[in-house]
Amino acid sequence: MAEYKKHKNDNKEAGLPVRPETAVRKTDTLVYALGGLGEVGKNMYCYEHENEICIVDCGVLFPGDELLGIDYVIPDYHHLIRQDKKRKILVITHGHEDHIGGIPFLLRQVNIDAIYAPRFAKALIQKKLAEHKGLEKTKIIEIDSDYRIRTKYFTVGFFDTIHSIPDSLGVLITTPNGSIVHTGDFKFDLTPVGRNADYQKMAYIGALKPTLLMSDSTNAGVEDFSISEKDVSREIMGIMRNAKHRMIIATFASNVYRVGQIIEAALATGRKVAVFGRSMENVVDIARKMG
Structure with a gap:
């Protein structure tokens, strides 16, 4: 506390604005994780600006041996529940359970305008929601690498990636404070089965110099290539x-x-x-x- 007061006084003496480092201005774009950070599972990232929240993925974590009798571990949705008046969209990168498994639980507690999902993930989500009474008619919009989502504050675009499931997408989110690349799970395979990654679009996005990269790739720290x-x-x-x-x-x-x-x-x-x-x-x- 003493250190903070000293820092505050130093700012005042230097003629700089004095405010706590944790203060959030109305014009700020917020980036936070409700799951998936430092863990393999329940992936859920949020990008918030004023009265809009773009949620990317909503997964579950499968319990370990220490959680006997537990079927799923899901993110804590209370922050989104408290932000009930803000408009929310859910963008899905691919159809793995650690990215879509929490959707039924989210929809029970939070109002979502629409779910945007690639073709195969959409089919898996529809199958999942059909097993939950009252969620069968949830609005799910099919997306691909050419699709664009435009809201008041966000423009969301996509690019093809390679993963162990068809129709895997990376996401480019343009905000009033810069652009964010959210890769989703991915790997590089020069001789893949199925559709290849769009390296040209990735290079173009890189040339635009995005403000923030949110990269998610299991074992990315291991050197050398994965087996094709x-x-x-x-x-x-x-x-x-x-x-x-x-x-x-x-x-x-x-x-x-x-x-x-x-x-x-x-x-x-x-x-x-x-x-x-x-x-x-x-x-x-x-x-x-x-x-």
């Missing part, structure tokens, strides 16, 4: 050719390209496929319907 999905595909095919009997393969249901590679390798080696697990059945069904 094409290499994984060849490895799966080799294992299936050499295996003489029944195979059991475990993988994330949401890694649709990987599931597709497994099924294609099974068909190429004359195997029958049985899909087990509620999430796996749901995702495979949605992926087949969407081509």
